[in-house]
Amino acid sequence: MKITKSQLKQIIKEELEVELEEGRFTDFMDVFFPSASEAEKRRKIYAMSDEEIEDMKAQAAAGEEAAYEREAGILQPDEMVPGEDEERDDQLDRMQDAEKAKALKDRADRARERAKNAATEREKREAELESNRISSDRAAKERAERKAKRTRELAAATKRNQEKRAAARASLEEAILQKIIGKLK
Secondary structure, three states, rough: OOOOOHHHHHHHHHHHHHHHHHHHHHHHHHOOOHHHHHHHHHHHHHHHOOHHHHHHHHHHHHHHHHHHHOOOOOOOOOOOOOOOOOOOOHHHHHHHHHHHHHHHHHHHHHHHHHHHHOOHHHHHHHHHHHHHHHHHHHHHHHHHHOOOHHHHHHHHHHHHHHHHHHHHHHHHHHHHHHHHHHOOO
8 A cells, every 4th residue: 555645744744733732742842942930940950960869859759659648548647658767777777887887997906906915926816817807897898888889879870871861762752743843834
C-alpha cells in the first residue's frame, strides 16, 4: 500500500494535533518563555549543587508520600512516617561509628606506646602485633567505607545522567515536532 505525500502530511498533522491537545507543547513554551517567578526559581536551582537538589527532591518526595498516606488514612495525623526512625538511627550509628574509629585509633596508639615501653621482647612483640592488627582492622574499615561512598556516588551520577539524557531526548522530540508543524503550515 502506497501513501501519497498529501496523505502522509494529513497523518502527521493529525498526530501533531493530538500531541498539542494533550498539552505537551505548553511545557515546551514554559521552557522558552517562563514567568518571572519561574525564572527566579530556575536561577536559584542553577545556583545549587547536584547534592542539594537531590536532597530537596528526596525531602519533597518524602513529604508528598507522608501527605498522601495521611490523606488516604494509612497514617494517623500524629503518626510518623515509616523510615524516619530508621533515618535517625542511621545518623546515631554514623556518630557511634566515628566514636568507635576514634577509640580504635586510641587503642592502637596505646599498643604502640606499650611496645616502646615493654620490658621483655615477648611483651614488645605482642604489643606490636596488637597495634598492627588494630591498624589493619581500621584500614580495612576505611577501605570499605570509601568503596561504599564511591558506589553511592556512582549510582547518583548514573541516575543524574539518565535523567539528563531523558530530558534531552524529550526536548529533541519536541523540537522535531515543532519543525514538522512549521513545515506543515
